[in-house]
Amino acid sequence: MPASATKSLRVAVLADSDTRWKWGALTAQRLAPAGAGIRLDGYLLRGRATPTARQLQEVGVHADSLREVTGVEFLRAMTEESYDILVLALVGGGVQAMLHGLRHAWGTEKRPVVVTGYVGVVYEKLADGLLLRHGADLVLANSAHDADRFRAVYEGVGAEASAVTEVALPFLGGAPYEGEHDPSAEQGRRPYTVVFAAQPSVPDNRKDRAYLLDRLIGHARRHPEREVLLKLRSKPGEHTTHIEELPYQKLVQGQDPPANFRLVYGHMGEVLDRTDLLVTVSSTAALEALHRRVPTAVLTDLGVRELLGNHHFTGSGCLASWDQLDAGHRPVADEEWVARQGVAADGSYVTAFDAARARITELLDRPGPLPPLTPYYTPETAPGYLPGILARHHLGPDGAPLPGAPAADKAPGAVRQIVRRAARGAYRHGVQRVAPVIRRMGEL
Known part of the structure; x- marks a missing residue:
């Protein structure tokens, strides 16, 4: 029996919104090989969509630990902690930045299996989003339809396509619909x-x-x-x-x-x-x-x-x-x-993650460290695109943190927490109230 199926695995999930946290955490739970328990550590990327306590409670996914981080803080944590699996549940640019940051941080050292994918239906920016996710060990496709499209994009630009792995959305489930409720029934009465x-x-x-x-x-x-x-x-x-x-x-x-x-x-x-x-x-x-x-x-x-x-x-x-x-x-x-x-x-949902589990087991049981992450985008293949993506996360073209990048050495104090909440609130006010007014004025 593979060693990965008998031990408890340490899994980290980095997410930038409530829906991506839900997808990432549930995906992590479904990816654990049969017979393996997991310890799940959650990292929430600080930004405009960082979920509130209410949103996290509504998602209803338990984590053994959960904390808010900047991108640079997360990269530091990945060099201080040892994980078996890392799920990047981020927008495409965030995935690409973390892949380059992790490649720089880990070098040739032992590293976890890195997984990424999509929260739901992929109906826009197919090539852009996929190439920003290239470089992970597994790029999950939520259907056979998506898996075919993903491989076609990678192969079409000459990128390695073996990471594409067909699964399903991790949050499907619940009792099958049994037909319209009978309002005349004595118990459980409810309207259509x-x-x-x-x-x-x-x-x-x-x-x-x-x-x-x-x-x-x-x-x-x-x-x-x-x-x-x-x-x-x-x-x-x-x-x-x-x-x-x-x-x-x-x-x-x-x-x-x-x-x-x-x-x-x-x-x-x-x-x-x-x-x-x-x-x-x-x-x-x-x-x-x-x-x-x-x-x-x-x-x-x-x-x-x-x-x-x-x-x-x-x-x-x-x-x-x-x-x-x-x-x-x-x-x-x-x-x-x-x-x-x-x-x-x-009824095939019970086997939907089998291929992904088998791939992860194979990588975990591989002798020696995994090879460095190799994204398709590099300073050579995309010199006019990649540096801007990395800079938004305070990383240089080589994935190293830029001078002055925010990376706290300790948990934020009360004053910093208040300032962060105020800044986030001001941003949301600008998005929800000020920006629409400006756009309407521009249409006059």
Whole structure:
């Protein structure tokens, strides 16, 4: 039996938002070889989207330790601590910066297996995002469809493609949908429930977001016997993976929605437990719902466009408009499309991470240290692009920390914590209040 399957593994996850922390931590848990326990240490990259305590609690993933760090602080920690697996759950530029920083920090010393990937549907910046992730030992693809696309991109630029490994989204699960609830049943009585899964940046303008809200409230008025829920990702002032300039909580003010309409937060899986119809523009929640065979509608009201991400669902059988849903239409997903997208509604989810576990076991059991990380982008292949990415994380072209890079020697004191919170709040105010006003003025 491989040694990696018998010992407890030390795993680190570096994440830059609540959704990426959820993906990274759950991925780490699923990647541990059979029979191996894990100690999970979480590192939250300090920035505009650093999750709040409420967001972390909502994610519901336990870590043995969890702390906020700068990029340089994290790199230092990786030379002081010994890990078996490191999951980089970051935006593409962050992954690339950490790969170069880690290559410099580790040199030829023993290092962990480095894993990265995507939180959900990859519908934009395919080549850009993938090449920024190149250099990790495993680049996880959430479906067979994605795995084929990822390999084609790497091979097309002459980059090594063997790191691409097919898995599935790590947060799929929950009881399969058993059909519409019978309201006449004596126990567990509840109304037919429609859930709209909101997205922070899709659509990205007031007109379209107000339209979707009006249609959702209109659906509640047309169907007073139904419960209509607006599922929100974050509360005002919080950020998630994407910036939300126009939160629905703000747009709903001044409206007079019916009693069967309400806003909800919380774990998406718990909301899906009582959902009879999931509606969205292009949220990853659609894949969670399809995994459980919950009827799912991907809206076409604003067009089927790459900008919205709903083009990813062409061929799924899920595309529908609010007019159709108001009239009682319930989309039926195409089984072949669902299987190709890694939704694993056929029960194959239990084996979805087997290939990744086998690859990690092989690397962990390899004699001697792993070879240095070798990203595709180098000062030679991308001299006009890479230095800027590294500089944003206070790293030089060789991955070494720049002089004056922020790297505290001890835990931040109360004054520094207050200053950080104030600065973060000022940034969010600028994004959510000032920037939209400036843009509207520019359109006059």
